Amino acid sequence: xxxxxxxxxxxxxxxxxxxxxxxxxxxxxxxxxxxxxxxxxxxxxxxxxxxxxxxxxxxxxxxxxxxxxxxxxxxxxxxxxxxxxxxxxxxxxxxxxxxxxxxxxxxxxxxxxxxxxxxxxxxxxxxxxxxxxxxxxxxxxxxxxxxxxxxxxxxxxxxxxxxxxxxxxxxxxxxxxxxxxxxxxxxxxxxxxxxxxxxxxxxxxxxxxxxxxxxxxxxxxxxxxxxxxxxxxxxxxxxxxxxxxxxxxxxxxxxxxxxxxxxxxxxxxxxxxxxxxxxxxxxxxxxxxxxxxxxxxxxxxxxxxxxxxxxxxxxxxxxxxxxxxxxxxxxxxxxxxxxxxxxxxxxxxxxxxxxxxxxxxxxxxxxxxxxxxxxxxxxxxxxxxxxxxxxxxxxxxxxxxxxxxxxxxxxxxxxxxxxxxxxxxxxxxxxxxxxxxxxxxxxxxxxxxxxxxxxxxxxxxxxxxxxxxxxxxxxxxxxxxxxxxxxxxxxxxxxx
RNA sequence: CGGGGCGUGGCUCAGCCUGGUAGAGCACCUGGUUCGGGACCAGGGGGUCGGAGGUUCGAAUCCUCUCGCCCCGACCA
Numbered sequence: 001x002x003x004x005x006x007x008x009x010x011x012x013x014x015x016x017x018x019x020x021x022x023x024x025x026x027x028x029x030x031x032x033x034x035x036x037x038x039x040x041x042x043x044x045x046x047x048x049x050x051x052x053x054x055x056x057x058x059x060x061x062x063x064x065x066x067x068x069x070x071x072x073x074x075x076x077x078x079x080x081x082x083x084x085x086x087x088x089x090x091x092x093x094x095x096x097x098x099x100x101x102x103x104x105x106x107x108x109x110x111x112x113x114x115x116x117x118x119x120x121x122x123x124x125x126x127x128x129x130x131x132x133x134x135x136x137x138x139x140x141x142x143x144x145x146x147x148x149x150x151x152x153x154x155x156x157x158x159x160x161x162x163x164x165x166x167x168x169x170x171x172x173x174x175x176x177x178x179x180x181x182x183x184x185x186x187x188x189x190x191x192x193x194x195x196x197x198x199x200x201x202x203x204x205x206x207x208x209x210x211x212x213x214x215x216x217x218x219x220x221x222x223x224x225x226x227x228x229x230x231x232x233x234x235x236x237x238x239x240x241x242x243x244x245x246x247x248x249x250x251x252x253x254x255x256x257x258x259x260x261x262x263x264x265x266x267x268x269x270x271x272x273x274x275x276x277x278x279x280x281x282x283x284x285x286x287x288x289x290x291x292x293x294x295x296x297x298x299x300x301x302x303x304x305x306x307x308x309x310x311x312x313x314x315x316x317x318x319x320x321x322x323x324x325x326x327x328x329x330x331x332x333x334x335x336x337x338x339x340x341x342x343x344x345x346x347x348x349x350x351x352x353x354x355x356x357x358x359x360x361x362x363x364x365x366x367x368x369x370x371x372x373x374x375x376x377x378x379x380x381x382x383x384x385x386x387x388x389x390x391x392x393x394x395x396x397x398x399x400x401x402x403x404x405x406x407x408x409x410x411x412x413x414x415x416x417x418x419x420x421x422x423x424x425x426x427x428x429x430x431x432x433x434x435x436x437x438x439x440x441x442x443x444x445x446x447x448x449x450x451x452x453x454x455x456x457x458x459x460x461x462x463x464x465x466x467x468x469x470x471x472x473x474x475x476x477x478x479x480x481x482x483x484x485x486x487x488x489x490x491x492x493x494x495x496x
Numbered sequence: 497c498g499g500g501g502c503g504u505g506g507c508u509c510a511g512c513c514u515g516g517u518a519g520a521g522c523a524c525c526u527g528g529u530u531c532g533g534g535a536c537c538a539g540g541g542g543g544u545c546g547g548a549g550g551u552u553c554g555a556a557u558c559c560u561c562u563c564g565c566c567c568c569g570a571c572c573a
Contacts, residue, residue, distance in 0.1 A: 017567090036565075091571070113573090146572065147497085154572070207573095215573095227573065264573050297532050304531095336533035343533095354532055364532085382533090496573095 009344075012278055016222040021151070023272055027281040027345045030151045037149040037156035041265070044345060045152075047289030048268055049159065053139065055191050055286070056161065056263070059183050065135040065163060070117050072141075073108040078116035081241040085115065088208020092144040094156075110143040115209065115238050115260055118164045123244040126166065126256060132246060133176070134166040152269030153226075153496055160264035166244060166256040173257035174212075174233055180261040181214045181231040188228060192267065193284040193407035194218050194274050195415050196228060197439070197491060199464035204448055207260075211235035217463045217491070219415045220273035223438040225463045225493040228270050231261035269496075274411050275369075281346030282368055284407050285400040291324040292365075292396060293342045297335045297354035310358045314351070314392065321393035323400075343368065348403050349396065361389045369410070371402050415439070421472040426480050429492065433458040439493050441466075443476030443486030450481035460492045 009026070010018040024030055029045030032038075041049065057067070076095065080086045094110040097103060111117070122134055143157045163180060167173040181198055188194045196216040206213040210232035218228050238244065239255040248254045275282040285291050296311040298304040311327055318325040328338050335352070342350055352364040363386075370376070370383040377383035387395045418438025423429050432440050444450065444462065455461050465488045476486045 032565080034564090088572095142573090144572070147570085148568090148572095158573070160573070230573070262573070266573055295532095299531060331531095334531050334533085334535055336531085337535085338533095340534050352532065356532075 009278055009280065012221065012276075019278075020269075020273060023276055023281050023344075024151050029268065029272075029281070032151070035156075037146055039151050039155045039157075041159075044289065045268060048271065048283065048287050049265055051287040051289065052187075052191065052263075052267060053161070056183075056187055057137075057139075059187060060137050060161075060163065063135075063179060063183060065137045065165075067138060068136050069138050069140070070111075070114050070121065072111055074111050074114070074117045076107040076109050078120060079109050081116065082209045082237055084237070085209035089113070089144075092146065094143045094145055111140070112142055112144045113260075113262075114138065114140070114142075114162055115164065115234070115258075116242070119166070119238040119242045119244050119258060122164075122166050122256070123239075123242045126244060126246045128247050129168050129249055129254075132166055132168045132256060133172065134164075135176075136165065137161055137163040150269070150496075152265055152272070154266070158264050158266065160262050162260060162262045165259045166239070167259070168246070168248070168254075168256070170235070170257050173235070173259050177212070177214060177231045177233040177259045177261070180259070181216065181229070184216050184229040184231065184261070184263060187263075188216060188218070188267075189408065191284065191286045192271055192274070193286075193404055193411060194228070194270060195408065195412045197464055197466050197470050199466040199470065199491075201230075201464060202448075202451060202462045202490075204451060205461065207232045209234060209237050210260075211237065215464055217493075218270055218274060219418060219438055219493070220270070220496070221276075221414070222273070223418050223436040223493070225439070225495040226266070226270045226273070227463070227495065228267055229261070229263040232259060234258040234260060275407055276346065277369070280344035282407070283346040283348060285348045285404050288346065288348050289324060290326050290345075290347045291400055292318060292326075292349040292351060293338075293347045294325065294327045294351045294353055295335050295338045295342070296327070296329065297352060299355075303355045306358050307353060307355060311353050314353065314363065314389075317393060318396060321397065323393070323396055339366075349399060363387050363389065363392065365396070365399065367399060367403055369403065369406060371399070371406050372409075373402050373406075374399075422474060422476070424476060424478065424480060429454075429460075429480055430458050433460040433492065433494065436494065439463070439491050441472055441476075441489055441491055442480040443478050444488050444490040445479035445482055445484045446487035447479075447482070450479055453481055454492065458494075460494050462490045463493050463495060465490050 009022050012019045027044055028042050030039045030041045033040050089112050096108040139161050141157055141159050146154055146156050149155050165176050185196055185198050188196045196218045198216050201213040201215055212233045214231045215227050216229045218226050220226055236255040236257060238258050244256045245253045246256060294311050294315055296307045298307040315325055315327040348368050350366045357363050365385045365387055366382050374385055420432055421441040423440050423442045429440050429442060451462055471489050476489050479486050
């Protein structure tokens with residue numbers, strides 16, 4: 001690397017928080033709005049979100065869901081109907097009390113989530129078991145009055161999707177809850193290249209009004225956990241307060257079983273904190289608004305003509321092959337400046353195209369992170385791949401896939417290297433949590449007291465009671481806090 | 497809500513202590529030379545210093561009030 005002429009990014013290892021903020025800013029993903037706690041999502045950031053949306057939307061449709069839209073305003077009385085729900089959301093509600101210059105008869109809540117309005121409507125639509133299941137999703141914005149905010153990770157208004165379903169039986173609802181958690185996991189692994197632990201949330205971390213909450217938890221590069229998506233089995237709690245009833249197969253009236261599940265623009269923050277480095281943003285190709293950028297290089301006018309001609313041909317070829325590609329023809333920046341620019345912005349592949357390449361009928365491609373599957377870089381240099389023009393489209397496709405895979409493998413290796421299994425000594429756990437070691441697997445008796453003790457003493461919380469495939473070969477026998485017999489192996493970590 | 501910090505061209509900030517009506521770097525515009533890892537030269541445009549009030553011949557600078565933002569702690573996708 002050359003000496004930075006522009007002020008360098010804060011080092012990830014020295015000030016993670018400043019590093020994160022600078023990446024969001026320099027990659028032009030988002031910025032603060034004039035309103036405290038809200039964010040403006042800029043095209044580079046929104047482009048990532050759009051690709052996330054497209055992939056998820058497809059997956060939701062494939063699992064039988066339809067999109068709909070419910071209103072932003074919810075009568076305050078609706079929120080108040082479900083006791084736990086109000087209790088959970090009351091502190092973070094934004095409430096509209098005036099409209100058209102007059103006090104409203106009933107205050108309107110700006111939705112923090114839409115269970116109440118949606119199930120009140122489902123109640124009108126459902127008569128019989130034949131009307132079930134209802135499988136719907138909505139893409140929307142929601143507002144939760146937060147005290148402290150971070151761009152993407154926690155803002156007062158954020159974008160998300162919320163799936164809401166109604167079923168005939170508890171079992172169907174549970175299957176749906178788990179199916180959608182599985183969809184999230186697949187999406188996070190395959191698109192975000194982000195390994196996640198899935199499992200059950202403890203009672204204290206449960207969604208307000210749910211029977212059970214499941215989540216997908218990822219480990220960020222500062223070894224803090226990020227809850228990246230949740231799926232709730234709501235039981236009949238909302239059905240009962242909104243009269244969501246149907247006539248069952250045997251004739252009597254029954255309450256429907258609901259689920260809800262959501263992921264938000266928080267995932268963009270998770271993406272940044274999972275893959276990015278001291279050179280800037282790193283984006284997995286499948287959610288990269290730009291997969292490849294072509295930087296032409298030339299000196300004389302004659303060179304410019306031949307190089308630009310070749311660059312345009314390459315551009316057309318890749319575009320036709322379905323690659324999200326850009327030709328950076330700005331004449332105000334030197335090639336070197338463009339390299340830095342696109343690196344900061346996280347474009348997966350950079351193509352350098354100069355007179356020599358035109359001569360050789362080849363191109364140079366530099367991947368944003370180095371690929372184990374390719375010729376290693378010379379010491380102190382970036383990995384440079386020389387690719388024949390004839391093989392271009394195919395090689396680009398395969399490099400993008402390799403990059404996607406490499407990112408997932410790197411993230412997985414990092415998570416595993418920062419996971420501690422079989423921890424049985426509370427002192428040891430405290431030490432691990434204190435130095436932000438990552439995920440700590442330990443036994444838990446199931447009591448809220450022990451959970452609260454740890455939270456108070458270490459700031460760590462139970463992220464998840466992991467599904468069997470994530471559990472350790474040897475199950476812990478005792479609760480790490482109180483020493484009585486262990487009910488579950490749980491994963492502890494400090495969280496966002 | 498408690499603690500800390502900050503509001504000065506688009507951005508980052510200096511000037512404030514020791515009042516004399518604004519500066520730098522970056523960015524931007526024009527022209528030229530450049531171009532394989534952040535180019536250079538020359539010329540140029542742009543701010544009344546968060547807001548209100550006060551002190552003073554004179555306020556970015558001193559005083560009072562006020563608004564806003566950022567960071568750190570208790571809640572949350």
